[in-house]
Amino acid sequence: ICLGGPGTRRVRPRDGLFVGLGLAGFGLLAWQFGFAGVAAAFERLHPSTLALYVLAAVAVYAGYTLRWLLVSRALGAPSGFGSLLGARLSADAVGSLLPTARMAGDPLRVALVTGPQLRGTLATACVATDRILELIGNTFAVIVYLCLFSLMHTTGDEAVAARVRIPVMVFLRAALAVPLVMLGRGLRPLAFVERLATRRAARRSARRSDGRLARFARMVTVTEGHLIVFFREHPTVFV
Secondary structure, X not given: OHHHOOOOOOOOHHHHHHHHHHHHHHHHHHHHHOOHHXXXXXXXXXXXXXXXXXXXXXXXXXXXXXXXXXXXXXXXXXXXXXHHHHHHHHHHHHHOOOOOHHHHHHHHHHHHHOEOOEOHHHHHHHHHHHHHHHHHHHXXXXXXXXXXXXXXXXXXXXHHHHHHHHHHHHHHHHHHHHHHHHHHOOOOOOHHHHHHHHHHHHOOOHHHOOOHHHHHHHHHHHHHHHHHHHHXXXXXXXX
């Protein structure tokens, strides 16, 4: 909330209640398990190492936010560094509590940046594009890591497993390129969603034809249109 800048909603009593519940939960865990493990970890931690970690964490999240900001501006979405940083931190915090990891926080990112000046479909396109770029970068990093690991460990089951994973990751990366090339050429890889909604609506009466699936299909179509604009008109930003 503090990072949101002007126009951000005021803190409500319910927000304070949630903060209090979080602190109470932390206090309960501390009372149950104590701080012996935390104290032992800090005793072995060198101050320079902690400072380096903090700098690295700040740099990483600044990079995340700058990438998202670059994508948002390319798509014409009004956004600021502070609001996007706050949304990313909140989404990662929620994602750390759920089994689907960071992607669980993506709907929260959309909800936090959606407002009077930014439609939900455009916000969804911005978050989806940012997630695609992150997935490509992570896949590339994993492939490089596996190659280095297999070179350093030339024998044993671990090296064999690494060599098996390398072509699998390369295949997944190549498969990811297919929908991106389609978007760059103006094609719609998610067109089947609209066709499915149309067929389902045709089986229903006119009174019930505009159901949830039809509304969802329209949102997917509009979001996909934003993605096509990005990959067709902003290839430099993508690179």
